[in-house]
Amino acid sequence: DQQVKQNSPSLSVQEGRISILNCDYTNSMFDYFLWYKKYPAEGPTFLISISSIKDKNEDGRFTVFLNKSAKHLSLHIVPSQPGDSAVYFCAASAKSGGSNYKLTFGKGTLLTVNP
Amino acid sequence: NAGVMQNPRHLVRRRGQEARLRCSPVKGHSHVYWYRQLPEEGLKFMVYLQKENIIDESGMPKERFSAEFPKEGPSILRIQQVVRGDSAAYFCASSPVPPGYNQPQHFGDGTRLSIL
Numbered sequence: 256d257q258q259v260k261q262n263s264p265s266l267s268v269q270e271g272r273i274s275i276l277n278c279d280y281t282n283s284m285f286d287y288f289l290w291y292k293k294y295p296a297e298g299p300t301f302l303i304s305i306s307s308i309k310d311k312n313e314d315g316r317f318t319v320f321l322n323k324s325a326k327h328l329s330l331h332i333v334p335s336q337p338g339d340s341a342v343y344f345c346a347a348s349a350k351s352g353g354s355n356y357k358l359t360f361g362k363g364t365l366l367t368v369n370p
Numbered sequence: 371n372a373g374v375m376q377n378p379r380h381l382v383r384r385r386g387q388e389a390r391l392r393c394s395p396v397k398g399h400s401h402v403y404w405y406r407q408l409p410e411e412g413l414k415f416m417v418y419l420q421k422e423n424i425i426d427e428s429g430m431p432k433e434r435f436s437a438e439f440p441k442e443g444p445s446i447l448r449i450q451q452v453v454r455g456d457s458a459a460y461f462c463a464s465s466p467v468p469p470g471y472n473q474p475q476h477f478g479d480g481t482r483l484s485i486l
Contacts, residue, residue, distance in 0.1 A: 259412070289474055298374070298461055298477035299413070344412060354426065356403060356465070358475065360412030 258282045259347050261361035269369055274332040276364050278345030281326065285347040287355060290319060290330045293342045293363070302343075303330070335368045342366070374478035375444075376462050382484045383452050391447040391481045395464030402445045403475055404430075404437060407459045419445060449483075457485045 260279045268274045276290075286307040291299035305312040305319045305328070312319050318331045332339055345361040348354075375394040383389050395402050400421050405413040415429040419439035430437065434452075439445040449456055459482050463475035 291477075296479070298376075298479045301474040301476065304474055346413075356401070356418050356475075357415045357426065357429070358403075358405075358413070360405075360414070362410065362412045 256281075257361075258285075259345055259359050259361040261343075261345055261364050263364050264362070265365040265367070267367045267369060268335050270337055271334045274330075274335045274339065274366055274368065276330040276332075276343050276345075276366065278328050278330075278361055279326055280328075280347050282347070282349065282359070283326070284349040284351050285359075286350050287348045288319070288321060288328050289346045289348075289358070290317075291344045291346060291360075292339075293344060299344055332366075335366075337368045337370050340366055340368045374462055374464050374476055376460075376478035376481050378481060379479065380482045380484070382486060384486050385453055386451050389449040389452050389456070389483055391449075391460050391462075391483070393445040393447070393462030393464075393478060395445070395462070396466070396476055399464035399466050399476075401465045401467070402439050403463045403465075404445075404447050405461045405463065405477075407461065407480075409458075413461060416447075452483075452485050454485050457483055459483075 289304040290302040293299045303314050303317045321328045342363040342365050344363045346358040402419045404416040407413045417430045417437045418426040434450045436448045459480045461480045463477045465475050
């Protein structure tokens with residue numbers, strides 16, 4: 256049972272354009288969401304997060320949007336740069352039960368930004 | 371490099387041997403987490419440790435797998451009598467504060483375990 260789903264295995268965009276990566280979740284107890292970026296042979300690097308009390312969080316070129324009613328979040332990268340080419344993982348955790356350290360990851364989306 | 375350090379980066383074992391994976395958290399972080407990534411999958415939580423304590427090992431197989439985080443030294447993930455299905459990338463993460471605070475976990479570059 257996959258609780259965090261990234262339905263697009265890959266995405267290709269042109270440099271300078273917007274990249275939109277999507278993530279859906281099924282567990283309504285999730286209240287903290289994160290995006291990680293991963294290059295081959297490296298570990299995931301934290302990008303940006305959002306708490307369920309917000310619907311938007313912005314950090315430079317990266318913005319995460321949360322739609323709780325739809326159980327959907329998205330990561331916007333604008334403008335996209337070739338160095339953004341990587342696998343992007345959506346992750347979620349639930350504070351209830353005291354286990355918010357337990358991150359549940361999606362399978363990832365491979366973003367390719369073409370020069 | 372003040373990040374999470376994992377070694378070895380690559381480990382090859384034959385079926386039936388033991389695998390030991392080491393993780394040194396970010397300096398000052400006392401909370402360590404282990405995740406496993408199978409091919410074409412996302413990372414899956416295995417175990418959460420604090421110094422000398424296993425807090426949650428609900429994601430770890432009941433047999434052959436064990437983890438520790440001693441008072442001194444790195445955290446160790448140990449897999450006894452490895453089988454082909456143990457082939458995966460094993461990632462360690464650490465955080466500076468206990469659960470209950472919204473703080474991201476910082477990951478190491480992982481150990482790629484291959485079982486022949």
